[in-house]
Amino acid sequence: xxxxxxxxxxxxxxNLYNLGGKDPDSLLGEIVQQANKADIQVARIQFIAASxxxxxxxxxxxxxxxxxxxxxxxxxxxxxxxxxxxxQFAEEKDxxxxxxxxxxLIDGVVLVSADPxxxxxxxxEAAAQQNLPIVGxxxxxxxxxxxxxxxxISSSGTTGTTNRTRAISFISNLAKYxxxxxxxSIGSTDSGGSDSPFKRIQxxxxxxxxxxxxxxxxxxxxxxxxxxxxxxSDVFDLLISALPVVLSAIAAKQxxxxxxxxxxxxxxxGVLSVEGGIIGGLVAGILAGILAHYIFQRAISWNFPMxxxxxxxxGFAGLISGLFVYELISPIALYLGEQIRLLIEATIGVSPIxxxxxxxxxxxxxxxxxxxxxxxxxxxxxxxxxxxxxFLGAVDIxxxxxxxxxINLANIIFPRKKGESAVALxxxxxxxxxxxxxxxxxxxxxxxxxxxxxxxxxxxxxxxxIGLFNARGTAYVPSFAAPFLSNNILGMTIAMLITxxxxxxxxxxxxxxxxxxxxxxx
Numbered sequence: 001x002x003x004x005x006x007x008x009x010x011x012x013x014x015n016l017y018n019l020g021g022k023d024p025d026s027l028l029g030e031i032v033q034q035a036n037k038a039d040i041q042v043a044r045i046q047f048i049a050a051s052x053x054x055x056x057x058x059x060x061x062x063x064x065x066x067x068x069x070x071x072x073x074x075x076x077x078x079x080x081x082x083x084x085x086x087x088q089f090a091e092e093k094d095x096x097x098x099x100x101x102x103x104x105l106i107d108g109v110v111l112v113s114a115d116p117x118x119x120x121x122x123x124x125e126a127a128a129q130q131n132l133p134i135v136g137x138x139x140x141x142x143x144x145x146x147x148x149x150x151x152x153i154s155s156s157g158t159t160g161t162t163n164r165t166r167a168i169s170f171i172s173n174l175a176k177y178x179x180x181x182x183x184x185s186i187g188s189t190d191s192g193g194s195d196s197p198f199k200r201i202q203x204x205x206x207x208x209x210x211x212x213x214x215x216x217x218x219x220x221x222x223x224x225x226x227x228x229x230x231x232x233s234d235v236f237d238l239l240i241s242a243l244p245v246v247l248s249a250i251a252a253k254q255x256x257x258x259x260x261x262x263x264x265x266x267x268x269x270g271v272l273s274v275e276g277g278i279i280g281g282l283v284a285g286i287l288a289g290i291l292a293h294y295i296f297q298r299a300i301s302w303n304f305p306m307x308x309x310x311x312x313x314x315g316f317a318g319l320i321s322g323l324f325v326y327e328l329i330s331p332i333a334l335y336l337g338e339q340i341r342l343l344i345e346a347t348i349g350v351s352p353i354x355x356x357x358x359x360x361x362x363x364x365x366x367x368x369x370x371x372x373x374x375x376x377x378x379x380x381x382x383x384x385x386x387x388x389x390x391f392l393g394a395v396d397i398x399x400x401x402x403x404x405x406x407i408n409l410a411n412i413i414f415p416r417k418k419g420e421s422a423v424a425l426x427x428x429x430x431x432x433x434x435x436x437x438x439x440x441x442x443x444x445x446x447x448x449x450x451x452x453x454x455x456x457x458x459x460x461x462x463x464x465x466i467g468l469f470n471a472r473g474t475a476y477v478p479s480f481a482a483p484f485l486s487n488n489i490l491g492m493t494i495a496m497l498i499t500x501x502x503x504x505x506x507x508x509x510x511x512x513x514x515x516x517x518x519x520x521x522x
Contacts, residue, residue, distance in 0.1 A: 004040045009114050010111050010113050012050050013053070013138060015157075017050070024077075030166070034168055037171070037185040045075050048063060048065055062080070065077070065086050094121065097123040098123045099126075107132065111135070114141045133174060136152075137158045137166055142156075143155075156169065165296070166306055172301075186293060200255045204377075207381060211476050214243070215476055216239060218388050220388070240385060245267060248288065252292060252318075255293070256317070261313050261314045265318040269287065270284055270285060272319075273322055273333075275326070275331075276326075276330030276331075276332075280329055284321050287320075288318050289317075351467070357464040361456055364399070380475065384474060389486060391471075394473035394474075395463045397476075400438045403438070404437070404441035406502065408424040431479065433479075451507050453506075454502070457502070458506065461499060462495050473486035474486075483496070
């Protein structure tokens with residue numbers, strides 16, 4: 001079968017403008033991606049992108065005309081001017097596309113808030129004469145296209161749709177019309193790029209994306225301890241109840257690959273899973289994401305209008321998974337979360353100093369071995385869900401962030417090689433300003449065994465002092481703020497200072513030894 005060629009015609013639209021039309025690169029890119037998945041070739045693009053909704057524009061409104069760059073395989077902005085000028089320019093393009101249609105160079109048409117009585121009139125009249133299959137969105141424009149004799153095989157409004165779901169609908173209907181095998185590309189770069197929802201289940205990505213919610217919990221807890229602000233404890237309780245919803249929404253979005261539709265499914269499922277804590281929210285979100293993926297594909301295959309597809313997908317996926325967790329999983333999830341917390345507390349209760357030292361010694365091997373995000377971070381979040389702060393969270397910012405900051409600071413002040421100071425400075429600033437980016441210490445650790453050993457030793461020392469003071473805290477916050485977000489300001493401060501001094505001193509000694517060795521060899 002010869003490869004089918006399509007033309008994409010339209011504009012950023014009125015209602016569409018607020019549903020993805022104002023981002024033409026994404027809108028057109030999604031259609032191109034789905035077309036590629038079906039081995040359908042994009043032949044022409046004529047798309048008018050205005051700087052405001054078409055319901056509120058004037059002739060002087062800024063606008064751009066996008067066309068297809070066949071060599072690069074992408075939509076490009078060909079011209080920018082006033083909307084009046086762009087419309088005139090688009091009409092010239094419209095005539096050329098009409099000629100291509102008459103000459104048999106185009107097999108189908110995709111319309112996105114097109115203008116059958118204006119800038120797309122010639123091409124749509126030609127498409128009607130050639131009986132080309134036409135798909136698209138935009139109630140008025142699709143009705144007008146149908147009225148002029150166009151072979152409209154699928155049309156939908158834009159309400160409740162996204163760039164991705166519209167694109168899948170367009171290509172799915174064209175592929176079915178032509179008898180082409182087509183499996184929608186639902187994966188996205190931030191969810192692993194896979195089309196299988198199961199392959200997009202990535203606990204690290206879900207947990208990391210949810211960290212701001214847990215940090216806000218710690219901040220509210222700290223503020224509520226200030227005299228006169230005790231009333232914020234109610235806000236703290238409210239945030240705790242919202243954490244399962246946050247996790248569920250993130251998980252459903254990443255796993256479904258359906259952007260806003262996945263978020264809706266996750267929120268619905270999360271609200272129904274709050275009794276199950278963060279484990280319940282995580283389970284609900286995963287189930288909602290998987291269900292959304294398959295319900296969406298099934299609804300597309302049944303030729304549901306795109307708005308209906310999104311409503312059915314988000315609503316049913318969220319309800320089914322949420323009710324499942326609400327009725328069956330929540331009690332189990334709540335019990336498991338509580339048992340994990342009790343186990344941590346029991347371990348710390350036996351010997352907090354030993355527990356802190358062991359955790360500090362193991363935290364660098366854990367992050368280097370890929371265990372941290374799969375095991376330690378979820379436990380930190382489970383602890384924070386209960387109290388807003390965590391023993392392992394305190395070990396984290398001391399044993400990782402302060403160690404990295406000490407290593408970087410030593411390389412700023414006394415680098416072994418010229419140029420290393422410039423490398424270490426950004427890392428140190430991020431360590432102190434944001435409480436993260438421990439990877440900045442890797443180049444120095446991997447190039448010197450003494451620095452590597454010093455990092456592990458300093459981490460263990462910091463953990464020991466966390467245990468000594470029985471401190472609780474949180475990671476991923478500015479280092480200077482960490483003591484104030486802990487249950488023991490003085491103890492956390494001492495532990496942080498001792499750790500950064502230890503890592504700094506050992507790195508300084510290692511650099512001095514290495515520099516002397518370099519001088520002798522030269």
